[in-house]
Amino acid sequence: MVEPLGRSSREERELWMKEASYNLFNLSSDKVFVDLLTDSGTGAMSDRQWSALMMGDESYAGAASYFKMKQAISEILGFDYFLPTHQGRAAENVLFSVLIKEGDMIPGNAHFDTTKGHIEFRKAMAVDCTIDEALEPARYHPFKGNIDPGKLEDFLRLNPVERIPFIIITLTCNTSGGQPVSMQNIREVKSIADKYGIPLIFDAARFAENAYFIREREDGYADRPIRQIVREMFSYADAMTMSSKKDAIVNMGGFIAMRSHELFRHASVFNIMFEGYITYGGMSGRDMNALAQGLYEGTEYDYLDTRIRQVAYLGERLKHFGIQCQEPFGGHAIFVDARHFLPHVPREEYVAQTLAVELYIEGGVRGVEIGTLLADRDPVTRQNRYPALEFLRLAIPRRVYTNNHMEYTAIALANVFERREQISKGFRIVREAPIMRHFTVELERA
């Protein structure tokens, strides 16, 4: 599929940004030259996915497409029970409706914003147990998505087990920079979870990219096929949610999978209420077909190698210009250290958002803030929560852009870097939502 890209002038982009209240989500896509807002649902489907789409069975109950998806999930991930949902957050909504009650605490590795949102919406708390190395962008650690087993055990020892319905591992960990979790860490977390009798759940949006990093970086996995690594990863999980818009390379879709029939039965009730009947759950048959095919394609080594090398290519180009990023580079995106880039912009004025706006105005490249705006306010004090790191995320859609687009992006950001000393002012909030504010926030120049 080929799409036109619209070119524009700096003056036009300055005006459009102002009209969009300095929120990049408010820009219409025709005003964007290279769109690195997200890798979610923005991938290009393959010839096989498009042809699978034509074979969709749109029966309300028991469609052939449902069974195709069931077979792919069983073969690739090893789960017997699953429920389709329209996307990842819907899977969270359904599963958490069964598992989370007010006052609960859910430890994990830097929970994704919708995951945290669904936890906090139920008046429960997400507890981040990521290793400290993840907070030092320039420091090398092969698995910065890892959970610190010491932090996790301390937390479990000090809190009543009945208030901890599950532990969640996000792999790769989006919030800490698309960083992988090692097999050894998954195993360790599973044994701690077993010791306390707590289920282990995966947020598996980018599970295949995680398996690729295990193959590349962990002892004993270099010669293993990706699907074998995937099967081992999931053998330690009791249940999982997946936004299939990432590693299943579809534009819309998701699911929950689990081992327990009991959990399946409970979750089915909420699935029917929120998503649709249990054999389609918010997806059309054709989309389930494309998703099933995408799970096979997304776990092919050659595809993963090409994709992850493209992400690293952008990272290397930025590094060449002296721009500090989270290293090693993540699977789906480059995370630029915004405080290192713009040291004169106060944190109270949203430094990563300031960088995102500057990059758009410079070259029409749309990234996204992973910083204070995304972190939301503390649910109790209503004060801004300042995360340890302020990132500008440049997420690369799958099978869409060439390395020329990466080169263009790197040069646009390098141009901003050259004039960084003159950028000392950020933004003030004009209007914000009480939760997940970054999607709709309105800003003005400080």
Ligand SMILES: Cc1ncc(COP(=O)(O)O)c(C=O)c1O
């Ligand atoms: C790690 C992770 N979990 C969950 C989600 C939510 O998925 P969706 O956007 O399909 O609702 C995302 C989306 O970006 C994600 O990155």
